[in-house]
Amino acid sequence: xxxxxxxxxxxxxxxAAAAIAVLPFFIADTNEYRFAFVATYFIAALGLQILTGxxxxxxxxxxxxxxxxxxxxxxxxxxxxxxDLYTIPLAGLITGALGFLFGFPALRLxxxxxALATFAIPIALVALAKKYAGFxxxxxxxxxxxxxxxxxxxxxxxxxxxxxxxxxxxxxQGKLGRSFRTIRESEIAAVSSGINVALTKxxxxxxxxxxxxxxxxxxxIIIGFVNPDTFGVQLSLLILIGVVVGGLGSLTGVVAGAxxxxxxxxxxxxxxxxxxxPLGSPLDPKRAGAGAAVYGFILLIVLYAFPTGIAGLLRRAxxxxxxxSYTH
Amino acid sequence: MAEFVQQVVAGLGDGAIYASLxxxxxxxxxxxxxxxxxxxxxxxFSTYIAWALVANHGWSYWPAFVFTLGVSFLGGxxxxxxxxxxxxxxxxxxxxxxxxxxxxxxxxxxxWIWQPDEKVLESPLTxxxxxxxxxxxxxxxVWDFLIVxxxxxxxxxxxxxxxxxxxxxxxxxxxxxxxxxxxxxPWMLSIGWGFAAILSAVAGMLAASAQFVFxxxxxxxxxxxxFAAAVLGGIESPIGAVLGGLAIGVTINLLGTYFPGEISxxxxxxxxxxxxxxxxxxxxxxxxxxxxxxxx
Numbered sequence: 039x040x041x042x043x044x045x046x047x048x049x050x051x052x053x054a055a056a057a058i059a060v061l062p063f064f065i066a067d068t069n070e071y072r073f074a075f076v077a078t079y080f081i082a083a084l085g086l087q088i089l090t091g092x093x094x095x096x097x098x099x100x101x102x103x104x105x106x107x108x109x110x111x112x113x114x115x116x117x118x119x120x121x122d123l124y125t126i127p128l129a130g131l132i133t134g135a136l137g138f139l140f141g142f143p144a145l146r147l148x149x150x151x152x153a154l155a156t157f158a159i160p161i162a163l164v165a166l167a168k169k170y171a172g173f174x175x176x177x178x179x180x181x182x183x184x185x186x187x188x189x190x191x192x193x194x195x196x197x198x199x200x201x202x203x204x205x206x207x208x209x210x211q212g213k214l215g216r217s218f219r220t221i222r223e224s225e226i227a228a229v230s231s232g233i234n235v236a237l238t239k240x241x242x243x244x245x246x247x248x249x250x251x252x253x254x255x256x257x258x259i260i261i262g263f264v265n266p267d268t269f270g271v272q273l274s275l276l277i278l279i280g281v282v283v284g285g286l287g288s289l290t291g292v293v294a295g296a297x298x299x300x301x302x303x304x305x306x307x308x309x310x311x312x313x314x315x316p317l318g319s320p321l322d323p324k325r326a327g328a329g330a331a332v333y334g335f336i337l338l339i340v341l342y343a344f345p346t347g348i349a350g351l352l353r354r355a356x357x358x359x360x361x362x363s364y365t366h
Numbered sequence: 367m368a369e370f371v372q373q374v375v376a377g378l379g380d381g382a383i384y385a386s387l388x389x390x391x392x393x394x395x396x397x398x399x400x401x402x403x404x405x406x407x408x409x410x411f412s413t414y415i416a417w418a419l420v421a422n423h424g425w426s427y428w429p430a431f432v433f434t435l436g437v438s439f440l441g442g443x444x445x446x447x448x449x450x451x452x453x454x455x456x457x458x459x460x461x462x463x464x465x466x467x468x469x470x471x472x473x474x475x476x477x478w479i480w481q482p483d484e485k486v487l488e489s490p491l492t493x494x495x496x497x498x499x500x501x502x503x504x505x506x507x508v509w510d511f512l513i514v515x516x517x518x519x520x521x522x523x524x525x526x527x528x529x530x531x532x533x534x535x536x537x538x539x540x541x542x543x544x545x546x547x548x549x550x551x552p553w554m555l556s557i558g559w560g561f562a563a564i565l566s567a568v569a570g571m572l573a574a575s576a577q578f579v580f581x582x583x584x585x586x587x588x589x590x591x592x593f594a595a596a597v598l599g600g601i602e603s604p605i606g607a608v609l610g611g612l613a614i615g616v617t618i619n620l621l622g623t624y625f626p627g628e629i630s631x632x633x634x635x636x637x638x639x640x641x642x643x644x645x646x647x648x649x650x651x652x653x654x655x656x657x658x659x660x661x662x
Contacts, residue, residue, distance in 0.1 A: 090459070096459065096462075143643055143646070143647045146646065146647050146650045147646055147650050148650075149458075150395070150401050150597075150601055151597060151601070151646060151650060151651070151652075153401065153462070154401070154593050154594075154597050155597075155642070155643055155646055157590065157593065157639070158636070158639035158640070158642070158643055161590065161635055161636055161639060162636040162639060162640065165632055165633055165635065165636040166636070168632060169630070169632075169633060271586075271590075275466055278463070278466075279463065279466065282459055282460065282463045286457070286459065325477075325478055325481070326477045326478065326481065326482050327473070327474040327475065327476065327477025327478035327479075327482060327582070328474065328478045329474070330470055330471075330473060330474030330477070330478075331470075331471050331474030331475045331478055332474070333470060333474070334467045334468065334469075334470035334471030334472075334473075334474055335467075335471060337463070337466075337467040337470065338449065338464060338467040338468070338471070341453070341456070341460055341463055341464050341467065342452065342453070345453075345456045345457070345460050
């Protein structure tokens with residue numbers, strides 16, 4: 039990585055970090071609470087970015103790993119009297135170990151087969167959490183005692199999210215990051231350069247699950263309640279959407295992707311209401327499903343307009359500005 | 367023994383629905399190398415069209431069934447031309463995301479247009495049994511199985527014995543050479559999507575009657591069985607998809623009958639996926655898939 043690219047990437051991350059640091063002064067408590075959820079999606083999507091964007095392994099199971107983290111926190115806090123924040127590292131490690139183990143069967147698979155196999159993670163984990171109700175509280179879920187205000191939730195999640203970002207960045211700077219990228223580009227090249235492909239791939243799964251575990255744990259803490267159905271296939275898809283919209287292979291872009299998945303569904307019905315006034319609509323925009331339909335369309339448009347994600351868009355804009363400042 | 371036969375027949379009925387949807391996935395995968403996550407929702411949407419014709423416009427079942435297949439074909443062609451074809455130069459993951467966006471759109475539109483409450487698709491196939499000795503065979507399972515079998519047979523004839531079928535196959539195998547020979551490849555791929563839409567419509571309409579009531583979410587479990595079936599057979603193998611679907615239907619029904627304690631209804635899907643994972647570890651390209659030899 040040239041020093042120029044380094045500065046460029048670093049400045050993006052610094053601007054994002056500064057924005058997140060001052061944001062609580064400008065937004066209402068409900069939005070701070072929403073941004074706390076953005077932080078959890080961000081952490082989970084960072085893990086998936088490492089796995090998919092860097093190591094090139096597609097996973098549709100990141101939300102399932104979040105379930106494990108959330109339940110580790112819920113069970114330790116409710117049944118064993120731990121302080122909720124202290125459970126976060128353990129939640130990450132246990133989930134990471136599970137992800138590492140999942141990496142072994144996944145070694146045999148590639149492409150489509152891998153993507154569809156990872157689909158099994160959330161489905162299996164949700165069903166298991168329901169079946170072993172004595173341990174997990176079953177369908178009724180488990181309530182944590184602490185109730186967080188939006189402000190506290192924001193201040194709890196974002197410093198951890200920042201630390202996780204740094205961790206991801208440091209991991210990818212070193213030898214491991216280079217190994218991931220080599221495997222993504224060509225496994226054969228990786229083997230011939232002496233990279234232990236099996237170990238690197240399982241590590242990618244483990245690291246990605248570690249992030250999901252931390253995200254799930256924080257999710258449980260800020261929402262104060264865990265229930266298996268929260269962590270179904272939809273959550274996994276949501277996080278994948280966050281990674282792709284943010285831009286594959288960009289850690290900073292993940293922030294934008296995480297904001298997208300939290301806020302666009304929220305405002306989708308309003309967008310429809312604005313469009314309805316001048317255009318008229320045969321259907322009531324407030325009816326069920328309207329928001330989802332519009333959200334889907336927005337997602338599709340974003341995929342067409344920015345096939346390299348929001349990060350790719352910003353990179354292009356930056357290049358245009360840089361070039362015009364030289365030619366003058 | 368009577369129970370065993372009954373459960374096998376019921377399993378073949380369920381399996382036929384998975385097989386139909388799995389075959390749709392395979393057709394699309396072979397044509398455009400995309401896993402279509404929206405396949406189940408396409409079937410769901412078709413089912414709502416059939417339901418609206420029957421319930422709101424007074425059509426009887428079979429005309430509505432056939433008309434829906436026609437609309438679905440056009441819908442499939444339209445989705446390929448409008449959504450997938452513009453993205454053909456984009457990365458694999460972008461196209462996957464587009465099908466996920468399509469899933470969200472179709473699901474949202476169905477609740478928006480028809481409301482998300484439970485609907486009943488009145489079907490002449492529902493209910494009743496045939497008694498053969500002590501064995502009571504559910505009629506619906508037999509009909510489901512036969513209808514899917516007829517669809518598969520018609521498709522097989524079309525692919526193997528018509529000029530369009532030849533063009534369809536050649537477009538999937540070698541688009542460049544087909545183009546040079548005068549085949550209009552993009553439209554052939556669209557027709558592939560159209561047939562896939564028909565198969566998913568069949569699966570949707572049969573599943574809606576088999577489950578008695580349906581909501582916009584009713585295909586979301588079926589599609590996962592269909593994924594499992596397609597992968598089990600090998601994602602490029604049509605025969606594999608059909609056999610995979612039937613195998614999963616029968617296996618799940620038998621396991622559910624003989625191990626009711628361990629394999630309760632909400633454990634069926636994870637068990638099916640666990641079996642799938644086991645098969646994949648032993649045979650990474652599915653049971654009938656080719657092992658692809660990669661060049662360095």
